[in-house]
Amino acid sequence: MTESFVRISRRHFGKLAMGAAAAAALPRLSFADNPADTPLHGLSAFGDLKYPADYAQFDYATPEAPAGGRFTFTVPSWFFNQSPDTFDTFNTLVLQGNAPPRMEMLYEGLMLSTLDEPDAIYGLLAESVAVSADGNRFTFRLRPEARFSTDAPVTAADVVFSYDTLKREGHPSLAIQLVEVTEVAAEDERTVRIVFSGRQTVPTALAALSMPIVPAAFFADRPFGQGGFDAIPGSGAWEVGRYAAGRFIEYEKRADYWGRDMPFSKGLGHFQTIRVECFRDRQAALEAFKKGDVTYREEFTPRAWASEYAFPAAQDGRVKRDTIPGESWPNFQCWALNQRRAQFGDARVRRAINLCFDFEWTNANLLFGLRQHSQSPFELSDYVATGAPTPEELAVLEPLRADLPPEVFGEVWTQPVTDGSGRDRRPLREASELFAAAGWTRRGSTLVDAAGQPFRLEYLLNDPEQGRVYGKMVENMKLLGVEASMRVVDAAQYQDRLNRFDFDMILCRFGFNGTPTREGMSLFFGSNARDRDGSYNYPGMASPAVDRLLDRIGEARSRDELTHTMRALDRVLRWRLDWIPNIHAEGHNSAWWDMFGMAPTKPEYGFPVEHLWWYDESKAKAIGRA
Template identity: 35%
Template sequence: MTPPPRLVLALSLALACAGPARAAGSPGQISHAIAMQGKPALPPDFACLPYADPHARKGGILHLGELGTFANLNPYGVNAGDAAAGLAGPVYESLMARSFDEPFTLYGLVAQSIETDDARDYVVFRLDPKAHFSDGVPITARDVLFSFNLLKAKGRPQQRAAYGLVHSIQALDDHTVRYDLAGADDRELPLILALMPVLPAHVMTEKRFTDQGLAIPVGSGPYKVAEVRPGERLDLRRDPNYWGRDLPINCGLYNFDEVVFDYGRDDNSLFEAFKAGLIDYRQETDPHRWASGYGFPARRDGRVAVESLPLGGPKGLSGFAFNTRRALFKDPRLREALAMMFDFEWLNANLFSNLYTRDKSFFDESELSASGSPASAAERKLLAPYPGAVRADIMNGSWSPPRSDGSGRDRELAKKALALAHQAGWTLQDGRLTRNGQQLNFEILVRDREQERLALYYSDLLRRIGVEARVRLVDDAQFEGRRQRFDFDMMIGLWQASASPGNEQRMRWGGDSASEESSYNLAGAKSPAIDAMIAALLAARGREDFVTAARALDRVLLSGFYVVPLYHSHAQWIAYWRRIAHPKALPHYAQPLFGDVLETWSLAPGAAAARH
């Protein structure tokens, strides 16, 4: 197949405009790796990632359980939420790969080296001449240009936004690609481009990309898709001709010959399948089950192991997101009032065995968090052009989510919530919170039973101050469709944090993303102060400036009360059959600790390669 004419034209123009590899007057440096801040931790001759076992056993079959279903095999399109697990990385590879032992550092994969200047006004990738797709076709600069143009036009919103900052892209030869980034003022952009998947220009078309469906993909990774049962099962098998098996970045990774994902609509059924030995590994998310549900025979006799593994890095934030595109939620005082009614202390003690900690920052428990500390002089200077963007108690570090008396019926918090609602124009009359004769009512959209239970709990609490919050449970397809169209009043969101936040903040909070369908700006945030703090984050050259910008952004977001903060765990709860094992060393910055196909895991010593 040939690429669509529009993409061929873009490729031809880029080739015709090819220029010098270095920016005029600004010599660059060729390296095996690139770090967002500072220098890469591993030298050019490194042998293995610190958390991978170079002596891990190869072989065997890994059976995994996945909640929900899937409708396509394209993890990079606008419908990526419906894509099967295990495709990005194991099947589709990027130019460079991340080490999760560092905040944000990339090492060579399809690209064996990277070149950029101090200003990061350009970036050059030199491809490994050994790299090829699973059908044997070599990977060339043509594939990189094709992938860039395709993802820029048809990819996810965050990709389109980031790639739109590129001034031009040029193929200098069959294995060298140069991006001109002049004017982008975004020091993260070379790393974002390095994480771009390389798609096969000889197979992929724009139509196939947008309507991938369940067609078997052609990638360049260590696994190939071997079998698909629509919505039920995905089977990945090792590619015996994988070109990159001896690269240092892959040392000790992708150890199983086969990885099978079995999908289940209900988490209880997946848990029963795990207990029966049909699934090898489980990440537990239910604290009640974790505290009391693992006393089954295989656990008692030692065939199943359970571990509570520490999570490093910022903890991020989850919560009920207000859709501020709705006129109902325009006033932050009302949003704060509604958030005040969530009784975390009762919930944690009575349902969660006190295993959770309340979220209080978008970069919680890290140096990037503004929680509990007053703004520095540098933060105040950064925020000065936006008076009123940060509340006084958040500026001085004294704010935290309200703490209840744990009774589930805290009268004082209810009084404070009603007082705030009154300031926003709402009045309690006959047990109903009203304005202009209309009761405050809205819908909470949820996608599974766990979210439904939490939303029903919150709805009951809101009813105490006269608010009618209906809970609507829909299937995955409806949920994703309504999320992408912003067709909801409130929904639960998760804003995972990395040790190096960057371009993803634009898609979560940037003003342009508020109206861009399929973006992750669930709240519809649109604020010049937010945009400015994100810009400062991306332009920061040193760690001190980076931390300053992150904390300032945190303060602006907290002041907006866009989310009812929920909670997090300090550890990742896992259970697994002892036929598989993980290395002793854990990555410092991965959340979750292990990828979709448990890249660092392998058969345990002495374990049979197949189940009996």
């Protein structure tokens, strides 16, 4: 199955993971033992920094790898307003339009996160940062070498412009990180001050310190939200090369990149050209890989992974494939039933619809046994709750008891299990009883409410493969009297309808990061995001208890406390079923033409193949691809 996978960028931009909030007491930073206003090379929410001030490179970098060559792929993840299927603008920093994947590579922030630590950030455009005693003021000293692709220096004025503008007009994934920023001011050409309200926590603050910086001069005579194919200049290592709108884009490594010899970039980004191919059809993308027009592919469709990789190049070894271990972050793949539409507002209805999905039969017959049934929105992470609440989790939940389903205080909700025959009537009987308890009755073959209005559900898809996998689920809904249907729309219409919350049911996949921030999580679970265009609160959920749990996440003073609070939230989300957990894989099903080098192990918190691997000319010659 092809999943809609939006990855939240964590390397150059803010770590939009999962929330933190106003807190009476902030968790200690790794620099807590340093005097206030001491210049530091990095910050961390919990624990010490892995890399010292004089670090030479990141441990997952490979400085000895050769530079050059081309990497062509269909992206497994994308960011902000980007689309993997088409593009009509180069402006990826706003909500409007569809930008090509990897446009974020053009831009850099004051700081960047690593791929082998869950919450640390280090100086990028900034050579140092000093923090006030109260943790509300961050003063950055910009690197004198830092320059945009226009050859203009990156100045404090550019930082001020970028922060002010992104807070007002930026994509919601960026703007929400800046809610608690009250002032951004230039003290001189190379010194900039960012001040927070005092309501932020450490993860909140750290997430805001990596916003993309763009040149103010570029927007002297044009609006920030302008579309088109005039790329906004950045200070990053890449620039736009050849492209054909909606079909492909090439990014070229800049020979004049200011940071090419800096520790944060040494041994990374080896390719000269990174080419992103866009396909509206999954099968066409696979055929392009088989022909060698695409040289790396992550396969999200179990049927294809099990049965469509026996082509000659794979059989004779020119194409390699493997399941590469996943990352240590929550794996979120869930259905959203849009509660802005009255028929989905009752949790019993959502539970009934979930009972129509026969995972055991589907996995055995359509998914080749390659998927696991997700129990939680936070699969594969330490944040998944099990059994009954622990004393630490109860301490978080008890003050909210009056606003929570009573089941939260017992065994955690788990997925139903069928007999795998495809004809198990027990879950459908239970679903029928839940519909009846929620006020829906059968009139003939149709489920209707007290006013006689039928229960309608349209499952909105952006890939026909989902129709194959979930067709039986829709048929089960029809057996119960739901007027259920599926509708496939093109990529642009799909994204537009998501932005406007114009759907009944969708399936989403997101890649979260390991350390929550309230602002990030509220995009998915917060009441304040329910009616905000461009947020990820697709179910339209609004719960004061969940909002308070998001606050509690921000109050965590240690990673253990954070984990207990996240597990408490997991319990609540699973009994509410605003987001219905779907399925997940254990790693990356990856295939590639055998012309690349790679390190023997991958970092724990990221897998950007295009930046970690390199072109191996000897391998390419051996398979006739040099």
